[in-house]
Every structure is written in C-alpha cells, then in structure tokens.
Amino acid sequence: MSFIEIRDLMKIYQTKETNVRVPALRGIELDVNEGEFISIIGPSGSGKTTLLLVLAGMTTPSAGQIRIGDVRLDQFSEEDRSMYRRHKVGTLWQIPNRNLIWEISILENVEIPMRLLGIPREERVKRAHELLSEVSLDHRIHHKPSQLSGGEVQRAGLACALAHQPYLLLADEPTGELDSKTAGELLRYFQHLNETHGITAIMVTHDFDVAKSTDKLIQIVDGRISGFSRTQDLKTIRDVHKVYLDSYGNIQLPRYLLETLEVQKEVLVEEKDEGILLSQEKEKPKKTKNKKT
Ligand SMILES: Nc1ncnc2c1ncn2[C@@H]1O[C@H](COP(=O)(O)OP(=O)(O)O)[C@@H](O)[C@H]1O
Ligand SMILES: [Mg+2]
Secondary structure (H helix, E strand, O other): OOOEEEEEEEEEEEOOOOOOEEEEEEEEEEEEOOOOEEEEEOOOOOOHHHHHHHHOOOOOOOEEEEEEOOEEHHHOOHHHHHHHHHHOEEEEOOOHHHOOOOOOOHHHHHHHHHHHOOOOHHHHHHHHHHHHHHOOOHHHOOOOHHHOOHHHHHHHHHHHHHOOOOOEEEEEOOOOOOOHHHHHHHHHHHHHHHHHHOOEEEEEEOOHHHHOOOOEEEEEEOOEEEEEEEOOOOOOHHHOOOOOEOOOOOEOOOHHHHHHOOOOOOOEEEEEOOEEEEEOOOOOOOOOOOOOO
16 A cells, blocks of 8 residues: 555635636646655646645645545644644755744754654754754754855755654755755755655655656646656656556646647547557548639
8 A cells, every 4th residue: 555645636726815716736646655755847837836735734635535644634624734744744845944944053943843742852952963964964053054055054954854753755846946966965865864764755846857866756737647757767858658547537648749749639549459549530621612603
C-alpha cells in the first residue's frame, strides 16, 4: 500500500468579493511510496503550490480523498489539521522569510518547531546542533539568517523543516532563488536527508535539471497529472513518455505532442494487436458551392 494515496482531488478557489471560481486542481490521482523523493514539475499556474498546500494541511480540498499513512486529510477537522501541521509535516518555501525568523539565530530557529511540541530545552538544543551539522552549518549556529548566503539560508530552512521529525517533507521551489551550482548543493543535502532520515519528500519545481535529481518525476498541467517517470534514464523533459490514465479512462497527452499534432476535439480509439491506437480522422475536403448563374 502506498504511503500517500490521492484520488479525485479537486480544489476550487472561490473569492467572496467577486464570486469567481478558479479551478486549481481538477481530479488529481497520485501514489507516493514511503521514503520516496519525488518532484512535481509543471508550468506556472498549473496547481503545484495548491497541491502542496493541501498536502501540508494549509488549505482544505474541495473534493476527493487524500490518505497519508493511516490518516484521511479530507476528513480532518480544523483542530486535526493544526495538529497534523505541527507534528507530521515539514515545509520549505522558496522565499526564505517564510521558513525562518530573521531576528534570531538559526539555532533558535531550529528549536522553534520543537518548542511547540514541548520538547525539553536540552533535547532541543542537541537535535538542533545535529541537524545544523547535517547541513554543514555547525560553525554558523549563532548567526542570524541575514548573516548567511542564499544557499546557507535554505539549508538552515531545511534543518528547521525537519526539526520536529515529520514524516513528510514538502518543498515549493526551494531552489528558485539560487544559482544552479548552489541549487545543486541544496539538492544533495535534500537527497542525503531523504536517505538518512527515510523521510518521504515531495519537491515542486519548474526546473527540469532540479527535478532530474529525484527518484520520480510527476508532471502536472492545468490541475491534472499529465505524466510521470522514474528519473534515472531521463535526458530531457520529452523523455517522459509515460502518461497517466485515471480510473475514469481519462488520459492526458504531453503538451509537446499536442503542439506538434494538429489536435482536434475528437480522436479515434482502436484496439490493435500491438496496443491501442489513437488517430485522427482526415479532414474531408470542403465542397465548393457552384454559384448559380
Ligand atoms: N488564493 C487563491 N485564490 C484564487 N485563485 C488562486 C489562489 N491561489 C492560486 N490560485 C489560482 O489557482 C491556479 C493554480 O495556482 P498555483 O497552485 O499557485 O499554481 P503553480 O504553483 O503551479 O504556479 C492559478 O490559476 C492561480 O491563479
Ligand atoms: Mg507555485
């Protein structure tokens, strides 16, 4: 059984002022195994952040089922959600001041999630030291985030996200503000922590090079999963051929295929010996009307 199981997940944002309904997630189906490090890649506005917010218990789904371990997020009360956030998930956002408090040292920052759980000071300090050493910041523990470089700040944020020993780590474009060398470094810490702590990690990115360094890559387009692949053999995003077929029979073809094909509204589906063939009916040449004379 997968660790995370998502079925028919919908999220529709509705603003009270304008009454406009924005569908952000439109029937997501996803399975994630325990200890897996997966990336979610997709264009801007495709619903990546919304999916993370739902998984982080920071927003409620409009419909669908989400099971993580043995809990059902879609059935949570407000109080369940707050307990879940405090105990079970760690988050790392693109913008550093969402991860860390600027006025205090990174050691104190890493202690905060443990304080909220009532962990005694001695234990907090010990664990904070260990985590900061795992992200190679042991010599900087008394520095404030403003005294660190961009990459170091995100590493401190990573230590903070793991402080309360969550079982799920969610990261939204954590390398978005970093140059490619520093981004690569942060990812190596991610991989190391994923392996040594056995934590399940989901990272959102729009950078294919970043996504390639995870175990599995999930593509999302217009609020739906459009493809997935093991990343080890991928060279370019176009190598992601495996597309997702959901339990209703919906299939989403990769965008590049849609762009190269002359896509019509209807396709023909034929069962062949070698598989299923999707084809398009040739457009009939238009009859030219003979003008009456
Ligand atoms: N709070 C909100 N209210 C209304 N619409 C929103 C809100 N947050 C996101 N959206 C819309 O939902 C869609 C998905 O957004 P988002 O999850 O942020 O995508 P991504 O992270 O892939 O860029 C977009 O059309 C966006 O404009
Ligand atoms: Mg986003």
